[in-house]
Amino acid sequence: EVQLVESGGGLVQPGRSLRLSCTASGFTFGDYAMSWFRQAPGKGLEWVGFIRSKAYGGTTEYAASVKGRFTISRDDSKSIAYLQMNSLKTEDTAVYYCTRYSSGWYPDYWGQGTLVTVSS
Amino acid sequence: DIQMTQSPSSLSASVGDRVTITCQASQDISNYLNWYQQKPGKAPKLLIYDASNLETGVPSRFSGSGSGTDFTFTISSLQPEDIATYYCQQYDNLPHTFGQGTKLEIK
Secondary structure: OOEEEEEOOEEEOOOOOEEEEEEEEOOOHHHOOEEEEEEOOOOOEEEEEEEOOHHHOOOEEEOOOOOOOEEEEEEOOOOEEEEEEOOOOHHHOEEEEEEEEOOOOOEEEEOOOEEEEEOO | OOOEEEEOOEEEEOOOOOEEEEEEEOOOOOOOEEEEEEOOOOOOEEEEEOOOEEOOOOOOOEEEEEEOOEEEEEEOOOOHHHOEEEEEEEOOOOOOOEOOOEEEEEO
């Protein structure tokens, strides 16, 4: 059974940093691209970015709203994907979801989400 | 960015009703469209991929159709457990954008 478990969320002040982790199980982690999405309170879903598998270069893509502030990385030996968030803004407040990307390049499995609140 | 226009934004229907949601893309996305179900406090769940393919384990009362710019999601006979918000999402171009969601309620 595919499982994705996010951790690392919490309350952080504007301008500070936070790192989220996504621990995967139930599949060969290194074979898949991994992605992050977010959902602000009471709002819709927003793609944050993804990291390709090593077979596709392990390269990353980001939404314009986070480019230059957020970094996605992966540790295939531990089956963990990371979202490093720097220079956080109040508008980054959201539930952050980790997802696995299918071979068809869309998210097929989602974690339960972790809440990030950016406030002074 | 590709804009996804989903309608209606909310919908009230009775158990057993046929429910239809539409999604329009701002440009041709072929069949690179998914439909997700999200219940309160839960993560989205993939129901339909590639516009019309039912994800494994999803009840057959859910279906999708369309290609290009116009897409439709249908629940053939609404059940109480279908109360949720439904989103379309395109994955033809980055960023992978979503419709604004349709909140489905029981009448």
